[in-house]
Amino acid sequence: MTTLSPLQILAFCNFVAAIAFTPGPNNAIASVTGLNFGWRAALPQALGVACGCAALFCVTAAGVGALVTALPGSSWVLTLGGAGYLAWLGWGFLRMHASAMTAKVTRPPRFHEAALFQAMNPKAWIASLGGSSAWLASSQISLKVTALLATLYALICFPSVLSWAMAGAVFRGRLEGNGLRWFNFGAGVLLLLTAGWMVIENLDAT
DSSP: OOOOOHHHHHHHHHHHHHHHSSSSHHHHHHHHHHHHHOGGGGHHHHHHHHHHHHHHHHHHHTTHHHHHHHSTTHHHHHHHHHHHHHHHHHHHHHHHHHOSOGGGTOOOOOHHHHHHHGGGOHHHHHHHHHHHHHHSOTTSOOHHHHHHHHHHHHHHHHHHHHHHHHHHHHTTTTOOTHHHHHHHHHHHHHHHHHHHHHHHHHHHHO
């Protein structure tokens, strides 16, 4: 495969958008960031997610992703890494609930944290493995096509994260005091439950 038709490119964009804009770890973190710190605070995370997803797509396109996932115990490493990060964030939001000085207890995710998290994000792996296997022929990989799809992947991920941050920011002025603290408590519990779900799902798959 050396070229892609406009319809193939459109289908790829629809595939990535369906995964990127729907609820998931990245978007949950972005919405909570927008609520607590404003949507601009999520810019480093959005850039990190975009770059991390694009890099992961290139890795899977080169066949490294299939090799990694085929290694014994690799799924557990990815699962525990992603679950650990979500649990750490969830604990941070629970601490925010317990403190009146919410803005000083934690901080928004940094660029490198968001980028590295994609290597442990199940949704990112689904999009990268599914996209690279469906739109790239393993025996005829074109660097030009790979670069194009990776760029489109990043361009779609960036606004998806920001849109969730903006949605959270909408409620920033409406939730104050106890309302904000209880929201952070709920967000923390949900992130911890998501971390537990990732581990349980991996148990069921083994």
